[in-house]
Amino acid sequence: MNTITTTTTTPPTLWKWLVGLILAIPVWVFAYWHLDEFAQRLVDLLGLSRETHFGEAMHFFFFDTPKVLLLLTGIVFVMGVVQTFFAPERTRALLSGKRLGVGNVMAASLGIVTPFCSCSAVPLFIGFLSAGVPLGITFSFLISAPMVNEVALVLLFGMFGWKVAALYLGLGLLIAIVAGLVIGQLKMEHHLEDWVQAMVRTDSVDVPDAHMPWTERFQAGWAHVHEIVGKVWPYILAGIALGAGIHGYVPQDFMASIMGRSAWWSVPAAVLLGVPMYSNAAGIIPIVEALIGKGAALGTVLAFMMAVIALSAPEMIILRKVLKPRLIATFVGVVASGIMLVGYVFNVVI
Amino acid sequence: MKNVKVLGTACANCRNTVQLIESVAKEKGVEIALEKVEDMQAIIGYGVMRTPAVVVDGKVVHSGGIPDRAAIAGWIA
Numbered sequence: 001m002n003t004i005t006t007t008t009t010t011p012p013t014l015w016k017w018l019v020g021l022i023l024a025i026p027v028w029v030f031a032y033w034h035l036d037e038f039a040q041r042l043v044d045l046l047g048l049s050r051e052t053h054f055g056e057a058m059h060f061f062f063f064d065t066p067k068v069l070l071l072l073t074g075i076v077f078v079m080g081v082v083q084t085f086f087a088p089e090r091t092r093a094l095l096s097g098k099r100l101g102v103g104n105v106m107a108a109s110l111g112i113v114t115p116f117c118s119c120s121a122v123p124l125f126i127g128f129l130s131a132g133v134p135l136g137i138t139f140s141f142l143i144s145a146p147m148v149n150e151v152a153l154v155l156l157f158g159m160f161g162w163k164v165a166a167l168y169l170g171l172g173l174l175i176a177i178v179a180g181l182v183i184g185q186l187k188m189e190h191h192l193e194d195w196v197q198a199m200v201r202t203d204s205v206d207v208p209d210a211h212m213p214w215t216e217r218f219q220a221g222w223a224h225v226h227e228i229v230g231k232v233w234p235y236i237l238a239g240i241a242l243g244a245g246i247h248g249y250v251p252q253d254f255m256a257s258i259m260g261r262s263a264w265w266s267v268p269a270a271v272l273l274g275v276p277m278y279s280n281a282a283g284i285i286p287i288v289e290a291l292i293g294k295g296a297a298l299g300t301v302l303a304f305m306m307a308v309i310a311l312s313a314p315e316m317i318i319l320r321k322v323l324k325p326r327l328i329a330t331f332v333g334v335v336a337s338g339i340m341l342v343g344y345v346f347n348v349v350i
Numbered sequence: 351m352k353n354v355k356v357l358g359t360a361c362a363n364c365r366n367t368v369q370l371i372e373s374v375a376k377e378k379g380v381e382i383a384l385e386k387v388e389d390m391q392a393i394i395g396y397g398v399m400r401t402p403a404v405v406v407d408g409k410v411v412h413s414g415g416i417p418d419r420a421a422i423a424g425w426i427a
Contacts, residue, residue, distance in 0.1 A: 088399040088414075115414065119361030120400045122390055127399035195391065227415075318359070321390050 017218045032070055039063035061244040068158040068236055072151065072229055079150045080224025083115045084217045088124055095133045095141070100184045103137040108176035111144030122318055130199055135192075136184015143335055144176035147310040151232060155285045159243070160292070167346070168302060175306070175338035182334050183327075191327035235285065243289040266300045267343035271336050274307025284308050299346025306339045352426050353383045357393045358402035367402040367416050374422040382426050 031038075039062035040050075048055035091114045095107055116124070121142065128138040148169060157165035190197065284305050291301045316328055323331070354371060358364030368386055375382045387393060387405075396405060400414030406425045 092399070115400070117361070117363070117400070117414075119359055119364070120414070123394055123401060124399050126394045127397075223415075 013215045014213075017215060021218075028070060028074060031066070035063055035067050035070075038066065057244040061240055064158065064240045064243065065237065068155065068240065069229070069233065071154045071158050072232070072236070073225055075150050075154050076228045077221045077225050079113070080221035081217050082113050083224070084212055084220045086110065086114045088114055088116075088127065091141070092128055092131045092133060095128065095137055096131045098134070098137055100134060100136050100181060103134065104140040104177045104180040104184070107133075107137045107140035107180065108144040108148075108173045111141045111176060112148050112150075112173075114141075114145065116145035116149075119318075121315060122322055125319070125322055126196065126199070129192075129196065134184060135189055136180045136182075138180075139183045139331065140176045140180025143179055143310060144173060147176065147306060148172040151228060152305075152309065155236070155239075159285070159289060160298075164298065164302075171342045171345070172306065175310075175335065175342060179331075179334045179338050183330060186330065188327050188330060191324040191330075193322050193324060196322050239285045239289050243293060266297070267303050267340050267347070270300050270304035270343065271307040271340050274304045275311045275332070275336065276313050277308045297347045299343040299348075302346055303339050303343030306342065307336065310339070311335055351381050351383055353385070353407050354426065355385045355387050355405040356402055357387045357396060357398060357405060359388055359390070359393075361401065363416050364402040367404065370416060370419070371404070371422055371426075374419055375426055378423060378426065380426050 039059050042062045043050060043055055043059045046058065048058055050056050050059050091110045094110065095103060098106060125138060125142060128141065129135065133141075153165050153169060156168050288301050288305050291304075292298065311332055316332070319328060319331075356364060356368050356371065358367065364386075368384065371382075371384060375384070393401065393403070396403065396410055398410060398413045402416070403413035404411050404417060404422075404425070411425055412421065
């Protein structure tokens with residue numbers, strides 16, 4: 001949110017945005033429906049044949065790279081605009097005084113659309129509690145916001161199809177809702193650090209973004225693209241290149257023996273391995289791609305991915321400033337159990 | 351001379367914000383007293399929910415994300 005005092009919101013700027021978007025949308029759609037042709041042309045142009053391992057790998061790379069980048073740019077732009085309607089201050093006002101249950105569902109859903117950065121986790125946590133958002137509901141938000149994010153969903157959709165992305169969305173929300181409910185039921189308010197408990201309740205219900213002009217919303221969308229896509233594209237290229245290599249060369253079932261669905265201990269092992277690791281969705285995708293490509297079970301890999309994104313050692317250290325050890329342990333325990341359950345369910349169902 | 355505080359822990363966006371404000375001040379030839387506030391309780395005391403946040407002469411003017419150059423120039427002018 002920018003509070004710039006010198007904004008001159010003249011109509012031409014809005015017109016430029018609208019004309020630009022009207023031109024950009026058909027181009028985007030056209031490009032998206034011609035990806036296969038584009039990849040085929042490039043492979044032909046290089047004098048390669050898809051009959052060879054190398055040609056097939058190159059085709060995969062030329063097909064998946066523009067596909068994921070197109071999807072990411074589109075979705076991230078839309079999300080950037082949507083997020084201008086859900087400033088944390090507004091989300092807080094919506095959740096203030098809500099009961100467990102409905103509040104948890106709302107908090108987990110709002111976690112998807114409210115802009116969130118893990119470095120802001122503590123001020124956000126305190127801001128929620130001080131405005132009267134119950135602890136369990138605050139946790140539902142804090143679990144859902146980093147785990148169920150648009151980059152993870154776009155990448156899963158682009159690489160494994162909409163079913164996997166939808167399952168990730170649904171199960172991620174479910175973990176956030178149930179974990180928040182459990183933490184709320186345990187009534188652990190006295191396991192907050194003393195200075196947090198001593199804080200006076202402030203009823204700030206200011207909703208600053210209510211009258212933001214559309215030009216600023218579009219600008220925010222574009223800034224979001226700049227920030228997210230600008231940061232994650234090298235990881236995505238690396239991931240797709242790795243995937244292409246595997247696609248062309250490495251035999252399937254390479255990982256099946258250790259991370260396949262027959263190995264019952266693989267899910268807890270994946271979660272244990274994932275917790276101390278710290279990465280965002282984009283950073284973890286190359287690894288996910290590699291594991292799946294080599295025959296690891298989807299549930300095991302998703303459990304690993306969720307553990308890395310939702311539970312991280314640096315985040316625990318930051319949260320230690322406001323939570324006593326027992327509450328941190330409960331948080332990790334409840335979320336980790338949820339993720340393991342999801343891993344097993346995935347492995348059984350798919 | 352304006353007193354500018356950047357509220358934020360050790361995240362990359364917070365460091366970039368400090369650097370950006372420094373560079374804008376230098377470019378405009380404006381003397382400012384720039385300070386980084388990393389203490390969590392102090393940050394929360396300003397009532398911000400997103401870092402980095404920028405405080406000019408005791409007033410919160412920005413919160414969440416790196417501010418743009420034009421906005422910074424406006425604050426320190």
